[in-house]
Amino acid sequence: xxxxxxxxxxxxxxxxxxxxxxxxxxxxxxxxxxxxxxxxxxxxxxxxxxxxxxxxxxxxxxxxxxxxxxxxxxxxxxxxxxxxxxxxxxxxxxxxxxxxxxxxxxxxxxxxxxxxxxxxxxxxxxxxxxxxxxxxxxxxxxxxxxxxxxxxxxxxxxxxxxxxxxxxxxxxxxxxxxxx
Amino acid sequence: xxxxxxxxxxxxxxxxxxxxxxxxxxxxxxxxxxxxxxxxxxxxxxxxxxxxxxxxxxxxxxxxxxxxxxxxxxxxxxxxxxxxxxxxxxxxxxxxxxxxxxxxxxxxxxxxxxxxxxxxxxxxxxxxxxxxxxxxxxxxxxxxxxxxxxxxxxxxxxxxxxxxxxxxxxxxxxxxxxxxxxxxxxxxxxxxxxxxxxxxxxxxxxxxxxxxxxxxxxxxxxxxxxxxxxxxxxxxxxxxxxxxxxxxxxxxxxxxxxxxxxxxxxxxxxxxxxxxxxxxxxxxxxxxxxxxxxxxxxxxxxxxxxxxxxx
Numbered sequence: 001x002x003x004x005x006x007x008x009x010x011x012x013x014x015x016x017x018x019x020x021x022x023x024x025x026x027x028x029x030x031x032x033x034x035x036x037x038x039x040x041x042x043x044x045x046x047x048x049x050x051x052x053x054x055x056x057x058x059x060x061x062x063x064x065x066x067x068x069x070x071x072x073x074x075x076x077x078x079x080x081x082x083x084x085x086x087x088x089x090x091x092x093x094x095x096x097x098x099x100x101x102x103x104x105x106x107x108x109x110x111x112x113x114x115x116x117x118x119x120x121x122x123x124x125x126x127x128x129x130x131x132x133x134x135x136x137x138x139x140x141x142x143x144x145x146x147x148x149x150x151x152x153x154x155x156x157x158x159x160x161x162x163x164x165x166x167x168x169x170x171x172x173x174x175x176x177x178x179x180x
Numbered sequence: 181x182x183x184x185x186x187x188x189x190x191x192x193x194x195x196x197x198x199x200x201x202x203x204x205x206x207x208x209x210x211x212x213x214x215x216x217x218x219x220x221x222x223x224x225x226x227x228x229x230x231x232x233x234x235x236x237x238x239x240x241x242x243x244x245x246x247x248x249x250x251x252x253x254x255x256x257x258x259x260x261x262x263x264x265x266x267x268x269x270x271x272x273x274x275x276x277x278x279x280x281x282x283x284x285x286x287x288x289x290x291x292x293x294x295x296x297x298x299x300x301x302x303x304x305x306x307x308x309x310x311x312x313x314x315x316x317x318x319x320x321x322x323x324x325x326x327x328x329x330x331x332x333x334x335x336x337x338x339x340x341x342x343x344x345x346x347x348x349x350x351x352x353x354x355x356x357x358x359x360x361x362x363x364x365x366x367x368x369x370x371x372x373x374x375x376x377x378x379x380x381x382x383x384x385x386x387x388x389x390x391x392x393x394x395x396x397x398x399x400x401x402x403x404x405x406x407x408x409x410x411x412x413x414x415x416x417x418x419x420x421x422x423x424x425x426x427x428x429x430x431x432x433x434x435x436x437x438x439x440x441x442x443x444x445x446x447x448x449x450x451x452x453x454x455x456x457x458x459x460x461x462x463x464x465x466x467x468x469x470x471x472x473x474x475x476x477x478x479x480x481x482x483x484x485x486x487x488x489x490x491x
Contacts, residue, residue: 007219013211020207023201028199038206045210046217050303053219056429075339075476111193129185132196138373146363162186 001058004049012052015061016045023069029127030073032116039044043072066132067142114161122157129154217303218348304348307334314490315341317461318360322405325486327435327479343483347478354467354480358487361435361453361462368393368414368432368443369425381455384462385410388451392433393425394443402452405489409454413471418446433460446470450480456489463487 003011023044027037038115047068055064115123126138265477305313310328313336314321322341326334336343341359346352363378364387365371378384389399389412398412414434416422422445425432434449435441440463443449452464465480 009215012214016210016214017207020202020210022204024206025198025200029194034203038209040226041206042210042213046213046303048216048220049217055282059226108193108197112197126190127194130191131198133191141372147373149363149377158186158190160189 001052001055001061005052005055005058007053012049019062019065020045023065026066026132027073029115029131030070030120030124032123037073037080040051040072040075041070043075044069047072063138063141066128067144069096070128070142071144073124074120109159118157122160123151125150125154126157126161182427184460187267219454248351303338305336305338306348307336313343315358316457317341317358317463320456320459321459321490322358322461322463323355323486323490324483324489327482345479354465354472354476356465356483357441357464358461358463360459362460364388364391364435365433366391369422371433372426378460381410381453381460384460385453388434390410391434394434403485403486404454405460407454407456407458407461407489409452411453412451413448414443414451415448416443416445418470420445448472450484452484458490461489 001012001015004015018072020041024037025039027040028034031040039104044065048065051068055061114124118126123137124143128142129136132139134142136150136154137147139148139154143150145153183382198474200360207208215428235281246270307313307326311326312323312327313334314323315338316322317338324343326336328342330454332342332345333347334345335348340357342355342357344352344355361378363375364384365374366376366387368373368391385399389396391414394414396412398410400411402409421428422431426435427442431442431444431447432453433442443466446469448467448469452463454461454463463484465484467476467480
């Protein structure tokens with residue numbers, strides 16, 4: 001990190017190689033679009049390279065690069081909107097009825113759809129807290145929003161997720177009854 | 181599903197479905213993009229820029245820069261072949277409208293052609309003479325007139341409103357930022373735990389007036405882009421030890437967004453707050469208190485006076 005900060009491009013390449021997988025995973029989860037995620041990671045890496053000389057504490061690199069990535073994800077607004085519009089076309093009726101032994105698959109499926117329906121801002125909080133296991137204060141720093149807003153955003157996200165999953169469960173049960 | 185295991189299931193799901201494998205060629209693409217980018221000077225990098233832009237991504241910006249760079253090189257070559265006479269200014273990008281003449285006006289006695297304005301950093305627009313700089317502050321397109329000063333280039337970022345008296349990649353103050361702001365810390369030193377919402381411009385003005393961590397002059401009633409505004413001057417004395425603060429020796433943060441607006445010891449920041457179309461526009465100017473020249477202060481006034489918001 002120190003060498004990259006001093007302009008060593010090879011050192012930055014090593015840094016990028018080490019962190020690109022993790023950054024891409026986070027971007028994919030927040031944006032739910034492969035190309036938008038790659039764009040966001042690229043933007044974050046360019047900004048990281050540009051601004052690295054200003055980062056005095058090497059221990060803060062992860063938090064700092066995460067913040068750059070979240071910022072880049074939020075900039076991909078137009079692309080993400082298109083994806084969300086496509087996702088809205090999914091309805092419970094398009095999905096197979098699920099019961100019995102397939103409950104794990106059902107949970108996974110329901111969570112995926114619930115996450116897809118969340119606004120991107122709420123999904124970002126969920127990813128930072130549940131995937132990266134960040135304390136709320138660190139998630140707030142990554143998002144650049146107050147702690148209170150982070151808490152309320154997470155609360156809204158999990159409430160919406162639970163409600164969406166609950167609705168899916170009811171719809172699936174109903175669909176199962178119809179098929180039976 | 182709706183039970184106490186929800187948190188664990190959600191975490192397990194995210195961990196289990198995370199795709200941490202980069203796409204084929206993704207790393208190469210990133211490194212190639214980085215190779216065309218210059219690093220920012222440490223002092224400038226520490227004065228982290230605001231964000232808030234809704235605009236194009238780096239790939240697009242990079243393409244624009246390549247096109248603009250190629251055109252500039254062609255024009256510069258033509259100027260050289262033509263004896264350096266009547267060189268024209270570099271062509272504008274979508275956000276730059278140079279209003280005046282060539283970056284360096286050659287004379288009969290000029291032995292060499294003007295230096296072309298080719299920025300190695302695709303995120304940077306360099307002004308070698310007077311021009312206009314337009315960038316979004318959040319959803320608001322903000323335009324200022326860049327002072328035309330021979331031998332003192334200015335440069336602006338493409339992805340957020342940040343304008344400084346320095347060439348691309350160089351270090352220089354004053355440094356202007358513009359952004360939409362909806363919250364601010366009550367304590368600029370210990371900002372992490374003190375950020376509160378500022379839903380209106382009035383709220384922000386109140387909060388900034390009460391903010392701790394720096395010397396404050398104001399509020400001063402003024403105008404910004406034709407809108408009523410409030411100005412504060414925040415200063416941190418030279419030699420002030422900011423190491424106990426949240427940012428350590430990186431200074432104090434009087435505003436935070438995705439990037440922090442910071443004040444270094446020995447620096448002053450003019451902060452203008454205006455309500456524009458129902459949102460709070462903040463324009464800041466950062467300079468070194470003891471070394472700022474009268475010309476720079478006059479230049480700051482001119483830039484602020486020239487600011488307009490295109491709605």
